[in-house]
Amino acid sequence: MLELWAYAIGIMYSPGPVNLLGLHGGVQRKTRQNLGYFAGVSSAMFILFVVMSLLGGSLITASTLPYVSVVGCAYILYIAIKLFRSDVSFKTESADTAHLTYVDGLLLQLLNPKGYIATLPIVTIQFPAAGISGFSSLFWIGVLTVLAFGAPASYSIVGAFVGQQIEKPIYFRIFTVLMSLLLVYVAFGIAYQHIYLTWFA
Numbered sequence: 001m002l003e004l005w006a007y008a009i010g011i012m013y014s015p016g017p018v019n020l021l022g023l024h025g026g027v028q029r030k031t032r033q034n035l036g037y038f039a040g041v042s043s044a045m046f047i048l049f050v051v052m053s054l055l056g057g058s059l060i061t062a063s064t065l066p067y068v069s070v071v072g073c074a075y076i077l078y079i080a081i082k083l084f085r086s087d088v089s090f091k092t093e094s095a096d097t098a099h100l101t102y103v104d105g106l107l108l109q110l111l112n113p114k115g116y117i118a119t120l121p122i123v124t125i126q127f128p129a130a131g132i133s134g135f136s137s138l139f140w141i142g143v144l145t146v147l148a149f150g151a152p153a154s155y156s157i158v159g160a161f162v163g164q165q166i167e168k169p170i171y172f173r174i175f176t177v178l179m180s181l182l183l184v185y186v187a188f189g190i191a192y193q194h195i196y197l198t199w200f201a
Contacts, residue, residue: 004126008144011118012045012151017076017186018109022152024083024179025100026159027172033099034156040105042149047110048119049141053127062198065113069194072111073187079108080183086176105152113194 013019018041025034109115122144127133132140163172 004122004130007126008118008122008147011114012147013154016114017079017112017183018105018114019152019155020179020182020186021079021083021100021104021108022155023159024176026156026161027163027175028086029160029163030099031153031156031160034152036102037100037105038149038153038156040102040107041109041152042105042145043102044106044109044115045119045148046141046145048115049123049144052116052119052123053137053141065116066195066198068111068116069113069190072113073191073195075108075111076183076187076190079104080180080187083176083183084180109148113190 022034022038025031025037123137127137127140
């Protein structure tokens with residue numbers, strides 16, 4: 001059971017597109033506005049856990065993961081562009097005060113190959129090894145879903161603390177550009193690992 005939680009926490013709380021956007025939201029002082037985003041992420045993880053439990057991993061295999069990765073990379077790049085073009089003003093009357101939504105979190109996590117990589121070993125290997133099956137798995141899936149909510153939320157809290165230490169808009173702009181470039185890097189990393197190495201290597 002300890003191995004299950006170590007794996008789940010390690011992969012959910014490691015840097016990735018979902019958590020990087022949580023961090024950015026915190027720096028932009030939008031943690032409260034992004035609660036829907038965190039809920040979307042956890043809802044997506046719940047869906048993935050339940051679907052993977054029912055299908056036993058037959059839907060997402062080594063041959064189908066690249067197709068999910070193509071769509072996921074495209075969506076991550078879209079979010080990166082959206083982030084790059086975002087306003088860093090903290091004026092409440094600013095028209096461009098868009099924050100991440102429930103749908104953003106839901107789609108990003110459903111299209112994020114890391115979500116499948118996180119859920120598949122848990123439900124197909126670690127749950128059976130720990131004697132978790134049937135209705136009892138729903139309880140543990142619920143606990144893991146709460147952990148999934150906490151991952152981007154914790155990054156956002158850290159980001160909010162960092163954001164309080166800096167005031168000049170130029171620093172926020174630099175941070176926003178860096179975050180968008182990191183997302184581009186993540187997208188290309190996923191493309192290389194799950195598309196190029198599978199189809200072309």
